[in-house]
Amino acid sequence: MKARRQQENHRPQVQLFTDGACSGNPGPGGWAFILYHPASGKKLIQSGAERDTTNNRMELMAVIKGLQALRKPSRVQLFTDSIYVGRGLTEWLAAWKARGWKRGKNEPVKNEDLWRQLSELLETHQVEFHHVHGHSGHPENETCDRLAVEAYQKLLKHPQKP
DSSP states (O other), X not given: OHHHHHHHHTSXXXXXXXXXXXXXXXXEEEEEEEEEETTTTEEEEEEEEEEEEOHHHHHHHHHHHHHHTOSSOOEEEEEESOHHHHHIIIIIHXXXXXXXXXXXXXXXXXXXXXXXXXXXXXXTSEEEEEEOOTTSOOHHHHHHHHHHHHHHHHHHHSTTOO
């Protein structure tokens, strides 16, 4: 146990800022993330879009894409305005897995495919959730929101491109 804790403390520490957006729910949506490495000062910014999705799926996709961009196991400070993502990570995920990916009343977990992807990434990365209030002037959250909206708007303007 002590060796594992020491190993985790030697992981690079990064900050991941994420947001998702949707025009209609469901409808076309976008996701965006900013991955910041404080030690080097480097940033990676990416966004993308899907034609028919939901806001919750885009919130999850932003986190998944950000974690997938990491090249090695890291300690991640995750900043998002999504209560859904936060509660899923901190309250629901362990119970869903223990119940075979079922919610209360034996109902399937919504967005199970994305939660499973995120669960796998959490086996590699140590993630700590931080809630930021959306549209409150938080610089990185505002940037991610703008990029997510721009991503789905671009998709709407050029429907033949993925």
